[in-house]
Amino acid sequence: MTQPTSPSEPSGEPGAPDEPGLSGDPGAPTAPEPTAPEPTAPEPTAPEPTAPEPTAPQAAPAIERPASHEDAVELFGPRFQDTPAEVYRELRNTYGPVAPVLLPGGVPAWLVLGYRELLRVTENTKVFGRGSARWKLWPQIPPDWPLRPMVEDNGSLLYREGDDHRRRAGAVGSALEAVDLNQMQDATQSFAQGLIDKLSEGSRADLIADYAHPLPVLALSRVLGLSDAEGVALVKAINDMVDGGPDALRGQIEVRGTMERLVARKRADPGPDATSRMIADRAGLTDQEVVEDLMVLTLAGHQPCTDWIGMTLWLLLTDHDYAADMGGGRRSVRQAMHQVLRDHTPVQIFAGRFTTQDTVLGATRIPAGDLVLLGLAGANTDPYIRPQAGGVAGPEGHNAYMSYSHGEHRCPYAGQWIAEVVAHTAVETLLEHLPDVELAVPADELRWRPSPWLRGLTSLPVTYTPAHSYTGGFGWD
Ligand code: HEM
Numbered sequence: 001m002t003q004p005t006s007p008s009e010p011s012g013e014p015g016a017p018d019e020p021g022l023s024g025d026p027g028a029p030t031a032p033e034p035t036a037p038e039p040t041a042p043e044p045t046a047p048e049p050t051a052p053e054p055t056a057p058q059a060a061p062a063i064e065r066p067a068s069h070e071d072a073v074e075l076f077g078p079r080f081q082d083t084p085a086e087v088y089r090e091l092r093n094t095y096g097p098v099a100p101v102l103l104p105g106g107v108p109a110w111l112v113l114g115y116r117e118l119l120r121v122t123e124n125t126k127v128f129g130r131g132s133a134r135w136k137l138w139p140q141i142p143p144d145w146p147l148r149p150m151v152e153d154n155g156s157l158l159y160r161e162g163d164d165h166r167r168r169a170g171a172v173g174s175a176l177e178a179v180d181l182n183q184m185q186d187a188t189q190s191f192a193q194g195l196i197d198k199l200s201e202g203s204r205a206d207l208i209a210d211y212a213h214p215l216p217v218l219a220l221s222r223v224l225g226l227s228d229a230e231g232v233a234l235v236k237a238i239n240d241m242v243d244g245g246p247d248a249l250r251g252q253i254e255v256r257g258t259m260e261r262l263v264a265r266k267r268a269d270p271g272p273d274a275t276s277r278m279i280a281d282r283a284g285l286t287d288q289e290v291v292e293d294l295m296v297l298t299l300a301g302h303q304p305c306t307d308w309i310g311m312t313l314w315l316l317l318t319d320h321d322y323a324a325d326m327g328g329g330r331r332s333v334r335q336a337m338h339q340v341l342r343d344h345t346p347v348q349i350f351a352g353r354f355t356t357q358d359t360v361l362g363a364t365r366i367p368a369g370d371l372v373l374l375g376l377a378g379a380n381t382d383p384y385i386r387p388q389a390g391g392v393a394g395p396e397g398h399n400a401y402m403s404y405s406h407g408e409h410r411c412p413y414a415g416q417w418i419a420e421v422v423a424h425t426a427v428e429t430l431l432e433h434l435p436d437v438e439l440a441v442p443a444d445e446l447r448w449r450p451s452p453w454l455r456g457l458t459s460l461p462v463t464y465t466p467a468h469s470y471t472g473g474f475g476w477d
Pocket residue numbers: 122157158159169172176220296297300301302304305308346347350376403404405406408409410411412414415416418419
């Protein structure tokens with residue numbers, strides 16, 4: 001058996017050139033450029049965000065379910081929310097590495113659970129395109145479909161293809177690679193200590209809302225060149241956006257407004273920050289492109305870090321062996337956190353890729369214009385890379401995992417380095433200052449966010465002995 005490669009290992013290689021379809025029809029024409037729907041040009045932002053006018057949902061035709069999806073499993077509902085690993089295992093047993101699934105609203109898609117198949121999908125950009133305008137179901141998707149913001153082309157680098165993507169991703173990658181990781185670590189530590197000081201005004205807190213959630217946004221704000229006060233304001237706006245509640249749109253308007261003001265400021269007065277570097281990059285990005293890509297950086301960077309921190313703390317508080325290994329010094333925080341990334345990856349499914357032609361993946365036929373979901377959590381537990389115990393690795397396991405995806409659109413290497421600095425510093429600082437932290441509710445009362453894409457706890461209530469770090473804080477009030 002060939003050794004599985006480890007796409008999670010940063011290699012610094014430039015994106016591979018497009019390859020001909022590995023499993024597609026070799027005679028098929030090259031992928032056409034996507035045409036519709038056009039990316040919606042964001043409205044210029046008013047200084048004061050106003051509540052959106054309520055709009056009557058427009059009727060949309062019922063979604064047609066193809067014969068291939070008659071018995072497809074739903075990637076939503078209490079069972080998927082609480083025990084997705086069981087659902088992935090069952091899907092693999094029933095369908096193999098590629099399974100027909102349904103998203104909320106009965107929207108059909110294909111979930112790739114096989115490690116090798118996921119390598120193929122992410123490497124073969126000719127057959128598995130990123131431009132979501134290729135999706136043939138758009139005419140049937142209701143305007144208020146809750147997953148629309150995660151699938152619809154917003155003009156950012158996420159949905160670009162070929163040279164256009166290389167130009168945008170190159171500018172983002174270079175801007176992030178120049179971040180001084182030592183400074184980043186110091187900044188994260190000082191923000192973490194400020195949050196712990198605030199926690200120490202009492203002896204009970206929610207480690208998601210009060211610690212894991214604000215910390216990554218604050219650290220990323222420094223990377224982008226925002227002031228600490230702007231970073232603090234961004235925490236609430238991003239929280240509202242991620243929650244998807246009534247304030248979600250207002251939060252999005254506010255985040256965009258912050259980025260627009262930041263770009264205007266840095267265009268006039270550049271500094272040693274990622275935003276100024278993106279503006280100055282030889283790619284010649286327009287202000288609009290910089291704003292869109294800053295939104296991606298902030299959102300793609302923030303929530304997975306929050307969930308990575310949250311899940312590590314959850315394991316420490318609920319899994320005796322995990323806590324004993326880390327506390328007893330048998331494993332470093334870094335090693336223990338890599339296990340979390342592999343076994344409980346924060347981005348469990350990523351949407352996705354869109355077939356440019358009829359193709360066969362594994363033994364499954366996938367028609368052109370379909371949505372293919374990257375089953376990152378499923379691929380991480382593929383028995384091909386984890387033959388022992390049916391896909392469950394021992395504590396050390398190995399480094400083959402898909403948590404940052406793979407191929408041209410994978411999480412930029414410098415984004416991965418930043419994530420590691422933020423998440424490790426967050427966990428280490430908390431354990432140092434609140435060593436007797438304990439879960440305040442029975443473990444089975446903890447709840448997971450109802451998202452098919454991201455895996456994270458809604459809250460993590462704890463008790464502890466207050467301990468001030470005496471850093472003086474950074475202006476929360
Ligand atoms: C634990 C933390 C993180 C995880 C698990 C993660 C995971 C991912 C995944 C799965 C993708 C999609 C790849 C694809 O389409 O194939 C992605 C894309 C991306 N991530 Fe991350 N990410 C993390 C942190 C960060 C951070 C801290 C940043 C920036 C500071 C960042 C920036 C980006 C960007 C810009 C993209 C878009 C890449 C493209 O389409 O070219 N990520 N990330």
